[in-house]
Amino acid sequence: MNFQAPTSKLFFQPWYDIDLPQRVADVPALLNRFEKRLLYYVAKERYLGKGAIVDAGCFAGGSTVSLAVGLADNERKIDKAQKIVTYDRFVLDDSMRRSERINKELRGATTDDEFYGQFRHNTAGLEHLFRLEKGDLLDKRWDGEPVEILFLDIAKNWDLMRWSMEHHFSALYPGAILIHQDFADSGHYWLPFVMAYLRDYFDVVEYMEPCTVIYICRAAIPNDVIQVDLLKTLSLAEALALHNSLKPNLSALRQAMLDIQACYLCRWYGDNEMALTLLREAKARYAGLPRFVGDIKAAERSFGLVEAV
Numbered sequence: 001m002n003f004q005a006p007t008s009k010l011f012f013q014p015w016y017d018i019d020l021p022q023r024v025a026d027v028p029a030l031l032n033r034f035e036k037r038l039l040y041y042v043a044k045e046r047y048l049g050k051g052a053i054v055d056a057g058c059f060a061g062g063s064t065v066s067l068a069v070g071l072a073d074n075e076r077k078i079d080k081a082q083k084i085v086t087y088d089r090f091v092l093d094d095s096m097r098r099s100e101r102i103n104k105e106l107r108g109a110t111t112d113d114e115f116y117g118q119f120r121h122n123t124a125g126l127e128h129l130f131r132l133e134k135g136d137l138l139d140k141r142w143d144g145e146p147v148e149i150l151f152l153d154i155a156k157n158w159d160l161m162r163w164s165m166e167h168h169f170s171a172l173y174p175g176a177i178l179i180h181q182d183f184a185d186s187g188h189y190w191l192p193f194v195m196a197y198l199r200d201y202f203d204v205v206e207y208m209e210p211c212t213v214i215y216i217c218r219a220a221i222p223n224d225v226i227q228v229d230l231l232k233t234l235s236l237a238e239a240l241a242l243h244n245s246l247k248p249n250l251s252a253l254r255q256a257m258l259d260i261q262a263c264y265l266c267r268w269y270g271d272n273e274m275a276l277t278l279l280r281e282a283k284a285r286y287a288g289l290p291r292f293v294g295d296i297k298a299a300e301r302s303f304g305l306v307e308a309v
Ligand SMILES: C[S@@+](CC[C@H](N)C(=O)[O-])C[C@H]1O[C@@H](n2cnc3c(N)ncnc32)[C@H](O)[C@@H]1O
Pocket: 028, 029, 030, 031, 056, 057, 058, 059, 060, 061, 062, 063, 064, 087, 088, 089, 090, 091, 135, 136, 137, 138, 153, 154, 156, 160
């Protein structure tokens, strides 16, 4: 870790107790206040204008507003015009409709058009700072512009993760910042796996509760590394070894989450027996710990061990 690097202040959580502009504090979002502070801070204080700021996905505009107001408040003499590139398809799928939290943040929007309308309403007046790429991410292309800040909140399945690697990770350069959401969500097991695979290209800055990890890019990722089909190239034993290589220096809680994610990883590789063995072990080890009750139940449901609710 190079503490002289321009991004090194990041290692000391400088965003932790900053005052947020009211607009950022109030904007509906699937982010907590520390995550909003982080996004606002990096756009205001760390953004040097050397590349794009990627906001993927934006939902009702919480991350967009946090980044855009931060960019507006950035005092450097830089070109700010639509430097943020924002992605979302604005489709209310079943899982979104079922989520109480999502419904609350959508403020009564029940159709896709109303969802998009909420985004427009929440981001009004900031359009000069962002360009919206509306539609399915998988239909988009990146033009190769360097990415200075990548806020990744869209890698909800393996195809979206692959797309992000191919288009956005490949445009990161040394010193660029990656803010990775969903990392400690047990169902998003491909995220730690990928970051373990890319360990030579990133330094961890911080694990933030509940689910975010902040990285600084150490070296640009070569194309052949990005293109590797991990499932075909690595055996399950190699994949598990890579996954577990993240454990040293992690809290007991984060290690436990990796244990649950490992069950999904086995199933992904088609080894259901191993998946169930690891799940039973995890259940025995973490039974009764409130933080894991939901994750273990979700894994059991997903593996068909209890009736899906
Ligand atoms: C967790 S939310 C993002 C939360 C947001 N960053 C905020 O500040 O509240 C994830 C978003 O990804 C979007 N999304 C999921 N799959 C997508 C796809 N294939 N293409 C484009 N957007 C997608 C969803 O519509 C959703 O709004």
